[in-house]
Amino acid sequence: MRDVKRVTKKAGPELSPRDVASSRSLLDRARTLETADPSSARRLVQEARIVARRDGSLDDEGESLYRLAALAHYDGEPGDAYVLAVEADEFADRHRLPLVSAWSLHLIGLVHSDSGNHAEALTYCLRALSLYRTTDHRVDEGNILNTIATIHHESGDADRAIVNYEAALAANEPLDRHDIDALILANVASLRSERGEHDLAIETADRALEVCRTDAPGFMPDVYTATARVLARRGEGGDLERARELLAGALDALETSTVVFDDLSRSRIEATFGRVEMEAGDAEAAIEHLKRALQHATIMDARPQLFEVHTDLAEAYKKGGRFEDAVRHLEARFDVFESIHAEATKVRLRTLQLAHEAEQARQHSEILRLRLLQRAEVPASR
Numbered sequence: 230m231r232d233v234k235r236v237t238k239k240a241g242p243e244l245s246p247r248d249v250a251s252s253r254s255l256l257d258r259a260r261t262l263e264t265a266d267p268s269s270a271r272r273l274v275q276e277a278r279i280v281a282r283r284d285g286s287l288d289d290e291g292e293s294l295y296r297l298a299a300l301a302h303y304d305g306e307p308g309d310a311y312v313l314a315v316e317a318d319e320f321a322d323r324h325r326l327p328l329v330s331a332w333s334l335h336l337i338g339l340v341h342s343d344s345g346n347h348a349e350a351l352t353y354c355l356r357a358l359s360l361y362r363t364t365d366h367r368v369d370e371g372n373i374l375n376t377i378a379t380i381h382h383e384s385g386d387a388d389r390a391i392v393n394y395e396a397a398l399a400a401n402e403p404l405d406r407h408d409i410d411a412l413i414l415a416n417v418a419s420l421r422s423e424r425g426e427h428d429l430a431i432e433t434a435d436r437a438l439e440v441c442r443t444d445a446p447g448f449m450p451d452v453y454t455a456t457a458r459v460l461a462r463r464g465e466g467g468d469l470e471r472a473r474e475l476l477a478g479a480l481d482a483l484e485t486s487t488v489v490f491d492d493l494s495r496s497r498i499e500a501t502f503g504r505v506e507m508e509a510g511d512a513e514a515a516i517e518h519l520k521r522a523l524q525h526a527t528i529m530d531a532r533p534q535l536f537e538v539h540t541d542l543a544e545a546y547k548k549g550g551r552f553e554d555a556v557r558h559l560e561a562r563f564d565v566f567e568s569i570h571a572e573a574t575k576v577r578l579r580t581l582q583l584a585h586e587a588e589q590a591r592q593h594s595e596i597l598r599l600r601l602l603q604r605a606e607v608p609a610s611r
Contacts, residue, residue: 252281252289256296263300271300291321291329298336305529311340311576315583331361335373342376343533344573347384354380371401375413382420390420407444411437415455422459431468434459450494453479454501461505472505493534496525500538503545512549519545532572536565 255277262270278293280286298313314336321330338353354377361373378393394417401410414437422430434456441452457472457479479498499522506515519542526534539562546555 252277252284252286252293255280256289256292259296263296263303267300267303271297274300287324288326288329291317291324291326292332294320295329295332295336298333302336302339305531307340307343307572307576308579311337311579312583314340327360328364328366331357331364331373332369333357334360335369335376338380339376341576342380342383344576345569346573346577347380349577351377351380351384367400368404368406371397371404371406371409371413374400375409375416378413379416382416387420387424391417394420407440408448411441411445411448411452414440415452418459419455422462427459427463430459431456431463450479450482450498453482454498457505458501461501461508464508469505469509473502476502476505492525492528493531496522496529496531496534496538498522499525500534500541503538503541507541507545507548512545515545516542516549532565532569536562536569539565 255273259270259273259277262273274293274296278290278297281289281293294313294317298310298317301307301313302310314333318330318333318337321327321333334353334357338350338357341347341353342350354373358370358373358377361370374393374397378390378397381387381390381393394413397413398410401407401413414433418430418434418437420430421427421433434452437452438456441448445452453475457475460468460472460475476498480495483495483498499518503515503517503519503522506512506518519538523535523538523542526538539558543555543558543562546552546558
């Protein structure tokens with residue numbers, strides 16, 4: 230489970246002269262809005278970058294670049310996020326800003342992970358963690374470890390995933406980062422459920438719910454959904470009924486929350502509802518939920534989610550005896566798989582291109598430096 234993307238149509242706050250004069254205050258305000266109101270956050274970050282450059286604040290200019298990359302990632306623009314994150318990393322490396330570099334490397338890893346490039350994602354995230362630990366900043370270590378664990382989880386390496394999830398919880402313990410704890414516990418519950426450790430999975434999911442209720446209400450829909458998925462895997466009558474209650478609660482939370490959630494969150498809830506109904510043997514109810522999940526995922530063009538929903542719809546139609554519809558969704562599933570593969574290839578090629586350009590720029594800079602040194606030494610030799 231990744232950070233939840235949330236959008237709203239609220240107008241951005243008006244800027245006072247004092248805010249315009251301080252890149253730090255602009256960045257701080259943008260950070261409070263980046264998941265709730267990305268468009269206003271982006272405007273604030275762009276102004277912060279201008280002010281930071283005017284004032285010669287390298288730290289704030291570097292952070293502004295990173296924040297722009299993060300906002301592009303929230304908006305589902307992996308190409309823009311990748312390019313901006315690389316630019317932020319190069320800026321940070323040039324001006325010796327290890328914290329900004331660590332953030333940027335982590336984001337590059339996330340983009341690779343979203344595209345299915347797990348080996349590259351792990352390489353970047355491990356570099357980010359190593360660099361992050363050289364700073365005196367500690368707030369984000371648990372988040373980076375959670376990403377590393379998620380990559381292992383998605384790659385099928387359950388043992389390494391568990392180790393890193395536990396390390397993430399340990400890193401968060403002295404920081405009271407209960408929002409991240411709720412997501413990590415939900416991930417652990419999901420992993421243990423996949424391994425057939427159902428009782429331990431449900432116990433962990435209940436811990437996630439407890440943390441969420443008291444300290445991270447904004448994550449309630451996602452943790453409800455993750456817990457329902459765990460209950461559905463065990464497939465017992467009482468568990469399925471509780472799963473339905475949790476999913477109904479997740480849908481209610483979407484409607485009553487002060488934060489507006491995007492269609493991907495709705496798609497995940499409806500898709501999980503469909504899986505619960507399939508476990509309960511009600512193929513027609515499953516199809517209705519999965520069709521709604523497909524509509525929401527299509528709006529967001531969320532291809533990994535589309536792949537999962539088409540897979541589930543094919544199974545549901547097959548169980549309902551509607552084989553032509555099942556075949557249609559299997560074909561759509563293949564088309565989505567092809568597009569995911571093409572996007573992953575595109576990111577890999579872009580990575581190689583940027584790495585090549587960066588190496589060329591480094592070599593050119595080194596040659597120029599040596600020539601300048603040589604010219605400076607010529608008068609002395611005469």
